[in-house]
Amino acid sequence: MYHAISTDDFTRSTVERLIRIAEEFRVSPRHILRARLQGTLVATLFYEPSTRTRLSFEAAVARLGGNVVGAENARENSSAKKGERLADVFRVVGAYADAIVIRHHENDEIAAALPYSPVPVINAGAGSGEHPTQSLLDLYTLWREFGRIDGLKVCMVGDLKYGRTVHSLLRLLTRFSEIRVTLVSPAELALPSSLHRELLDAGLELNVADDLDEALASTDVVYQTRIQRERITSELTAEDEEDFAILPRHLPILAPTARILHPLPRVNEIHLEVDGDERAAYFRQVQNGLYIRMALMDEILGGVLR
Numbered sequence: 446m447y448h449a450i451s452t453d454d455f456t457r458s459t460v461e462r463l464i465r466i467a468e469e470f471r472v473s474p475r476h477i478l479r480a481r482l483q484g485t486l487v488a489t490l491f492y493e494p495s496t497r498t499r500l501s502f503e504a505a506v507a508r509l510g511g512n513v514v515g516a517e518n519a520r521e522n523s524s525a526k527k528g529e530r531l532a533d534v535f536r537v538v539g540a541y542a543d544a545i546v547i548r549h550h551e552n553d554e555i556a557a558a559l560p561y562s563p564v565p566v567i568n569a570g571a572g573s574g575e576h577p578t579q580s581l582l583d584l585y586t587l588w589r590e591f592g593r594i595d596g597l598k599v600c601m602v603g604d605l606k607y608g609r610t611v612h613s614l615l616r617l618l619t620r621f622s623e624i625r626v627t628l629v630s631p632a633e634l635a636l637p638s639s640l641h642r643e644l645l646d647a648g649l650e651l652n653v654a655d656d657l658d659e660a661l662a663s664t665d666v667v668y669q670t671r672i673q674r675e676r677i678t679s680e681l682t683a684e685d686e687e688d689f690a691i692l693p694r695h696l697p698i699l700a701p702t703a704r705i706l707h708p709l710p711r712v713n714e715i716h717l718e719v720d721g722d723e724r725a726a727y728f729r730q731v732q733n734g735l736y737i738r739m740a741l742m743d744e745i746l747g748g749v750l751r
Contacts, residue, residue, distance in 0.1 A: 452577050452616040498569050505742050570609060576613050602714075603629075665700070
């Protein structure tokens with residue numbers, strides 16, 4: 446593969462290959478890994494705040510022997526402040542680096558500028574649209590926790606309207622079989638109707654539930670999400686948010702084999718006391734992100750260099 450912009454860039458076989466590579470990297474000696482991307486340079490451009498995604502990409506490149514240059518808060522601290530078009534940014538940065546990892550505040554800007562990039566581009570989150578590499582690490586986490594992805598029952602909770610991680614994960618779940626998804630959210634943050642139809646047309650089984658407790662009792666996976674307050678225009682009260690939070694009282698409801706995932710950052714939507722439960726997988730999810738992004742960067746940059 447060359448670019449990684451959308452879930453459309455990932456077939457089931459691609460996902461499974463990346464999982465196999467990530468598993469190999471997990472146990473490979475560091476001195477061997479450091480030779481894989483030696484001499485490469487990756488530019489990270491983040492027009493929106495990021496901790497996990499930016500650092501995990503930079504760590505992934507470094508662990509494979511590559512180097513990183515970056516612009517954090519590029520929306521304010523780069524020529525974007527002067528009105529420079531992203532197409533020109535890609536042309537310029539592509540003259541310095543072997544690949545570009547970018548997060549942007551607009552849904553479609555990365556894809557629109559893509560034809561102007563002379564090097565591979567990886568989408569690290571685009572507005573409320575997609576976050577394909579997060580969905581890769583989510584699938585990798587499911588595989589590690591359950592030993593499979595097919596046949597899982599997944600409960601999506603929280604901000605399903607603006608949560609780009611939700612959109613990407615649901616799209617990638619259509620690559621697998623017998624997945625059953627339950628959607629639980631405030632009415633004003635429901636999954637966009639256009640995406641709902643797209644997923645149904647792709648064969649994904651979707652159900653909408655109002656009762657969180659009932660949904661939790663019959664699921665394998667809880668995928669909890671943060672309310673995207675930086676994107677919403679309506680006001681949600683603390684009581685509204687608590688109605689969709691995972692609290693200690695929910696733990697006896699969940700199956701012993703269930704798992705709780707969260708793309709992070711976590712605010713109030715998962716109570717701190719839940720962290721100690723073995724079914725809370727969100728910090729294991731973070732580590733999985735390092736290895737799956739190592740696999741992705743090796744796949745993209747290794748292909749370019751070889």
